[in-house]
Amino acid sequence: MAKLTFKTDNCKGCGLCVDACPKNILQLSPDKINKKGHHPAELTDEAACIGCASCAIMCPDCVIKVER
Amino acid sequence: MVVFDKPHSLNEMSMHYCPGCTHGIIHRLVAEVMDELGIEGRTIGVAPVGCSVMAYNYFNCDMIEAAHGRAPAVATGVKRADPENHVVFTYQGDGDLASIGMAETVHAAARNENITVIFVNNAIYGMTGGQMAPTSLPGQVTQTSPYGRDVNHCGYPIKVCEMLSQLDGPEYLERVTVNSVKAVRNAKKAIKKAFQNQLDGKGFSLVEVVSSCPTNWGLTPQQALKWIDEKMIPYYPLGVYKDRSAGEDK
Known part of the structure; x- marks a missing residue:
């Protein structure tokens, strides 16, 4: 069971993780805004995550921690 | 089990780069390599002038800020002062390395200085607002070439790896990119080799990372990564x- 932890306030909402996700289960939160004023990335379906870390590898700001 | 976390060699500070800028990925790769080789405590980085001018804020190793373009010269001095103990890398953009610092780069390569150079090529001057760089592609629209780079007027882009490969001096020259997960993994391999060469005393190693600049290219981060594949890589194989x-x- 994979677990993602987001440092939400470091996210700049670039969406590179969203594109990198092979399962298409990441999105930029439509209703949340972080400290920097961006819509941060979030996981939509925790159970579907395979913990491949593609999102974290493409994230320029080390927002995502991946555990498996 | 932790599969992925921020490397120890990067500190907690939030980077100042624009959203989607690949500088963040390249910083992380350098830090991951430092972690894996266990050299954080004896590495000295040399920061350039350009977007990554404040790279010294983000790495946990010692950092020096060089005058514009002079990072390889500063790195030469630091490395020669204590070649056994210091691991020295420079982190430079195309405006720094390929423009004002071309002389220092070429001569450090020709002397086969035992340093590692990370060269981030995004084909534009990012920090100053998107002017034409020596690496801007023919026809590329920038602030100072609003009708596209005219090669009859401005000349042709400089291909740094190809140029340096003509010298007998340098040990290792590779061009990579970071526009996909696979490419990032390859880039890390190249950066690790560049550091390992220095530890083995082999000499000048330069990794050119074809990078993106969504802000000044006028594209979204996703479009910018595609633009690397479509426009940059055909010109910079x-x-x-x-x-x-x-x-x-x-």
């Missing part, structure tokens, strides 16, 4: 340009 120990020479 990826690959190893020199690996003297392995007997490779393109």
Whole structure:
């Protein structure tokens, strides 16, 4: 069971993780805004995550921690 | 089990780069390599002038800020002061390395200085607002070439890896990119090799990372990564340009 932890306030909402996700289960939160004023990335379906870390590898700001 | 976390060699500070800028990925790769080789405590980085001018804020190793373009010269001094103990890298953009610092770069390569150079090529001057760089592509629209780069007027872009590969000096030259997960993994391999070469005393290793600048290219981060594939890589082909120990020479 994979677990993602987001440092939400470091996210700049670039969406590179969203594109990198092979399962298409990441999105930029439509209703949340972080400290920097961006819509941060979030996981939509925790159970579907395979913990491949593609999102974290493409994230320029080390927002995502991946555990498996 | 932790599969992925921020490397120890990067500190907690939030980077100042624009959203989607690949500088963040390249910083992380350098830090991951430092972690894996266990050299954080004896590494000294040299920061350039350009977007990554404040790179010294983000790495946990010691950092020096060089005058514009002079990072390889500063790195030469630091490395020669204590060649056994110091691991020295420079982190430079195309405006720094390929423009004002071209002389320092070429001569450090010609002397085969035992340093590692990370060269971030995004084909534009990012920090100053998107002017034409020596690496801007023919026809590329920038602030100072609003009708596209006219090669009859401004000349042709400089291909740094190809140019340096003509010298007998440098040990290792490779061009990589970071526009996909696979490419990032390859880039990390190249950066690790560049650091390992220094530890083995082999000499000048330069990794050119074809990077993006969504803000000044006027594209979204996703479009910018595609633009690398469509426009940058055909002009700047990826690959190893020199690996003297392995007997490779393109």
